[in-house]
Amino acid sequence: MEKIKVALIGVGNCASALVQGVEHYKDARANGDIIGLSHPDFAGYHVADIEFVAAFDVTDTKVGLDLAEAIFAVPNNVMRFAKVDRTNVTVMKGPLRDGVDDNLRALVGISDAKDADVVRVLRESGAEIVINLLPGSSQEATEFYAGASLEAGCAFINGTPISIASDEKWSKRFEEKGLPLVGDDIQDQLGSTVLHRDILQLLVARGVKVDKSYQLDVGGGAESLDSHYRGRMRKRGVKSSAVAQDLPYDAPLVAGSSDYVPFLDNGRESYFYVHGRQFGGAPVVIDIRMEVTDGPNAGPILLDAIRGTKLALKREIGGALESISAYGFKKPPIPTTMHKAERMVEEFLLSKRRR
Numbered sequence: 001m002e003k004i005k006v007a008l009i010g011v012g013n014c015a016s017a018l019v020q021g022v023e024h025y026k027d028a029r030a031n032g033d034i035i036g037l038s039h040p041d042f043a044g045y046h047v048a049d050i051e052f053v054a055a056f057d058v059t060d061t062k063v064g065l066d067l068a069e070a071i072f073a074v075p076n077n078v079m080r081f082a083k084v085d086r087t088n089v090t091v092m093k094g095p096l097r098d099g100v101d102d103n104l105r106a107l108v109g110i111s112d113a114k115d116a117d118v119v120r121v122l123r124e125s126g127a128e129i130v131i132n133l134l135p136g137s138s139q140e141a142t143e144f145y146a147g148a149s150l151e152a153g154c155a156f157i158n159g160t161p162i163s164i165a166s167d168e169k170w171s172k173r174f175e176e177k178g179l180p181l182v183g184d185d186i187q188d189q190l191g192s193t194v195l196h197r198d199i200l201q202l203l204v205a206r207g208v209k210v211d212k213s214y215q216l217d218v219g220g221g222a223e224s225l226d227s228h229y230r231g232r233m234r235k236r237g238v239k240s241s242a243v244a245q246d247l248p249y250d251a252p253l254v255a256g257s258s259d260y261v262p263f264l265d266n267g268r269e270s271y272f273y274v275h276g277r278q279f280g281g282a283p284v285v286i287d288i289r290m291e292v293t294d295g296p297n298a299g300p301i302l303l304d305a306i307r308g309t310k311l312a313l314k315r316e317i318g319g320a321l322e323s324i325s326a327y328g329f330k331k332p333p334i335p336t337t338m339h340k341a342e343r344m345v346e347e348f349l350l351s352k353r354r355r
């Protein structure tokens, strides 16, 4: 099977889990005893078909290292679950733009290496798909890399909450170039958004009227620091709208990342509250706490998104991929319920749906 050549933008916790995941699941078989991986094969490709061919970062702890070492360099604090052999991909210095703000600078130093010519590196590496895993508030830097992907002829998957796939202007530019575009903002395998959406769906299906609900979370990764200081309102908007998709009526809903707790490392703790009314108006109150690890939570979604994007490349489909985006991302071009998103993907895989 031909390889799927992927370039990483940002070698943080999420990228670390993704690179480790490709190694960890490289021999996974559909009927085997697999923990945590929904699809060993997806869109006609196995996890092992994914190959990392280029990587960019800006910190002095990561630039210049082999990708296999950089994924464990500070401030990354994601768990180690795979031994990754030397990749022969050296992390290149990308243009900083607004990638690191003053709060993040307390954790990292910026490399004084010369900025790489990103378009040239992408072209020479043979990258087909660029995955953007920059800090969530990096608007300018994200737009820079989306533009570089277009110029280099690569598909673009946007893991950040910055509007790219959900922005018509960007979607049109990728369509004109015949390149797939996927995003925005990864929806974790079992993250707070999915659990919140599922709880609300269950209540609606059981005839309970949801009066109000919130979900708040705290984490200790660099991304939690970024979303606490710079991206709080953006993240709250994206998460609250994602959850609202599964409620067929308006109700007060708040979902957001609310603090940075360094000792949690890459852990994330989420608190859910729902108040509703059931038969005869009797009150229902749900109070739940969930603990997960951030980086690995994005892994299976990114693995599926990469393989779905490769299928779109093969089918020569340009512009926003509505199905894969709705299935794996919180802010897709066409927001819909989780069930509909899964159906959209099935239809896309069977060629019954173009995007």
Ligand SMILES: NC(=O)c1ccc[n+]([C@@H]2O[C@H](COP(=O)([O-])OP(=O)(O)OC[C@H]3O[C@@H](n4cnc5c(N)ncnc54)[C@H](O)[C@@H]3O)[C@@H](O)[C@H]2O)c1
Pocket (backbone or CB within 6 Å): 009, 010, 011, 012, 013, 014, 015, 056, 057, 058, 059, 076, 094, 095, 096, 097, 098, 099, 100, 132, 133, 134, 135, 136, 137, 138, 141, 159, 160, 161, 185, 186, 187, 188, 221, 222, 223, 294, 295, 296, 297, 298
């Ligand atoms: N489960 C998840 O981890 C999850 C879920 C949803 C969304 N996301 C999104 O994925 C993105 C990555 O999350 P993360 O936890 O890996 O973040 P992170 O902070 O650990 O990693 C970001 C990386 O980008 C690098 N960087 C900063 N500016 C750069 C630039 N200009 N060029 C190249 N690299 C640069 C940083 O040095 C860092 O290594 C975030 O936008 C986050 O919101 C992650």
